[in-house]
Amino acid sequence: MKREIGSGPPVTALENIHLSFGGLRALQDVSVAVQPRERLAIIGPNGAGKSSLFNIISGIYTASSGVVRHKGQERPPRMKPYQVARLGIARTFQNIALFPGMSALDNIMTGRNSLMRRGILSEALQLGWARRQEIEHRRRAEEIIDFLEIPSVRRTPVGELPYGMQKRVELGRALAAEPELLLLDEPMAGMNLEEKEDMCRFILDVNEIHGTTLILVEHDMGVVMDISDRVAVFDYGRKIADAAPDDVRRDQTVIDAYLGTAHEH
């Protein structure tokens, strides 16, 4: 199967973004864009600004200055997260943010929230239209459960699931929103090798079968180099490199940022 990276306007583009908290400059003059169906990895040491970048895209933070574009159109400066979700952008979190008391299925169903259109009354009374809608949403949730191979934990409260499984459910919830752009914040963190392999396969399948554009923040360099088309490297709130994995691997600035500079005596 051949996957073609789109050439039109980027799904999301950040232009000259600055973000500061008081005196702390979290992001300085950052520009980065992702093309349709592309897999973009963002790497960098802790505190480099990776999660801040995600928070700006998903509307949790508002940039101090700069422009965020969605498919070429400039986004209003103070978009709320739910408005961003309706643009077709979904995310997972570095620390799992599921409802631990709810079943895997119900957690995934919450991901469909942004696609649900109905009133409280018709829903409460289970009127025909609301029923049909609920059935359709449930069907999509079940397809995701099948896709992620988690039918055996459908009814299990996610708080009782092992960590790797929770990560999978969280991916499921993000997928439930049927996003065009999926932001994955350290999807492999804390996983063993087998869980990582499974997760990689799911991520690649989402991208290749559904054509979902991906931005992932990840520390596991093996994973990053294997699955991404392009790698953007951050350090101290600045983007210091943005290229294909092989080029990034050889880039001296990147090596310095990651491994420290060799000092001559």
Added chain:
Amino acid sequence: MVDTYAGCGIAIWADSVPAPTEPKHAATGPGHNFAGQRESCSCRAFAAAGLPPLHDAETMAGKPAANTFPRLLRANAEHLGDRPAYREKEFGIWQTWTWSEVAEEVRHLALGLRSLGLDRGDRFAIIGDNRPHLYWSFTAGQAIGAIPVPCYQDSVAEEIAYVCEHAGVRIAVVEDQEQVDKLIEVRDRLPELQAIVYTDPRGLERYDEVEGLVDLAAVAEAGKGLHGRDPEDYEREVARGRPTDIAAILYTSGTTGRPKGVLLTHTNLIEPARRAVKFDSLTYGDEVLAYLPMAWVGDFVFSIAQCHIAGFCVNCPESPETVLTDLREIGPTYYFAPPRIFENMLTSLMVRMENAALLKRRLFSYFLGVARRVGCDILDGNRVNPLQRLQYAVGNLLIYAPLRDVLGLGRIRVAYTAGEAIGPDVFRFFRSLGINLKQLYGQTEASVYVTIQADAEARADTVGATFPGVEVRIQDQEVQFRGDGVFQGYYRDDDATAKSMTEDGFVRTGDAGYFDEAGHLRIVDRAKDVGALTDGTLFAPKFIENKLKFHPWIREAVAFGHQRDMACCMINIDLEAVGDWAERRGIAYSGYTDLARQKEVYELVRGAIREVNADLGQDPALRGSQIRRFLVLHKELDADDGELTRTRKVRRTVIGQNYGELVEALYTGRDSCRVAAEVTFEDGRRGTIEADVQIWDVDEAAPVAAAA
């Protein structure tokens, strides 16, 4: 309470699935009607409604005989057109196919497979978990005269290659990417394999360069086209089939050596299955859950032969991991499970009860006592005094019925176990709860049935009376049988065929056994395994191993002693039960190997062995073969390492070779031994586990009443 889609919050998901049109006295769908089903099984309702049993001489009068599987299918499509035949849980919903839908699917599939080059007499492999489409490919292949060869779905590529090569399969119908990968891996050894047909396209998008890889849906579509052009084509093919044609080659897992292909005709499989349907009055109102390997003769007989004869519905689980949930949702009325499954149910039940609240624990143990005293008698219809009957009725309300429901055994009318000896405690536990669990004894070579227990004759230590239409005799301790279920021979192995038969046409089972005074067969051991210690004491290793395994802490046991001066054994602990025990005592461990070498665990196992010794001490013939020394193995015995068969029977000789050092250490008086064992991981990689294994002594039980 037991809504199939329960917990959805809103029940509409369940309602959204149109129930198949069924007679209104029938179950509308699985799981919706647990309550009330228990008293009056649907089958009795059918009998009351005066509906004729299927395929009887009368109903079949004037019609072509339903003596092959494709003809049985045609008859069912005629008689039971709108009744459910197969169900599969997909996307969280039970999808149903009626008999007429199945007949159509099979017709298309048959013509489609033929267009792929599958000819009369050709063999084709079927590999995967229990899926309706795979079941249909059996009948579809048979319809065009091809011979299905099911393989165990959890076999590694090497094992599948052996079977496919030996059978010379032309086409493989497989479930998914996992099986496709295995076949691709060994394809250069299978020159005759022309096409791989898959049912689940997931993950195969990237395989477009693989030659001969076809989606089953496309095969059926092609068949549909062919049927449109010549509607009589399929019927002509079915008409050419003879009841004496080979209906399947079933490879036995084999406790020794390579698997052998057992040739069974339509008659071999249909006739005994028909009598078994009659024996337990199975009808098209029954439900089964198909979760055991499709390559195993039992699954063929229950999920294909009896399903086609009685017309009942076969339910395929969503995935192997969800079987217990699916079992509960379906609530089968007819159920088969090897002893291991009942043992696991009981073990996990007991573990859960130990963690339950005090009141629940008290209630449970009180009523379990009641059930132990009178439960079996009540089930057998024996006389029980009214007070105890009342106690049992209260227990049924509070404990037994909810328990049966939780286990998914709430609607069971007939349940069987076979393949291994079942622990008497386990057997009695299930019967005392009111579950009609029985035993049968069979072989692939007999199309399953050799002996069977009738409803009121179920006992833990026998395997029942001779099955109708079968002749059984004991010759030199060995059980031998003949009848119309007897196989035609081993495929491409005349030597083995000749060795397995006596001159007068009896099949040697290789099992040592005898009939008791009530005419029930008792199996002692494999005839060749029965040995003797150097002092001449009878040594029946499997008998001892079974006694050990009936203990909840012990998962596997391997006993040694033939031509030795004493009996010793190797133990695999039950990780779930012992792990839970250890956790509650604050014993830290990192995994099986670590847990297995803890002193406390050794003490636990020694306690269990002492009990077994006490038991053996009761029997004058076996008193001398009490266990004197033991060790707990550092790794779990595994079929992937060849230590167990695919049906999880211990391969004693392989283990004796792999762990030769340990065996010697048992007999040389050493108290520990360092070993390295090779393991095969699930993905086929190999590695080694190294460990120091301790060896402990056990004292013999005091001779019972010898002095008195």
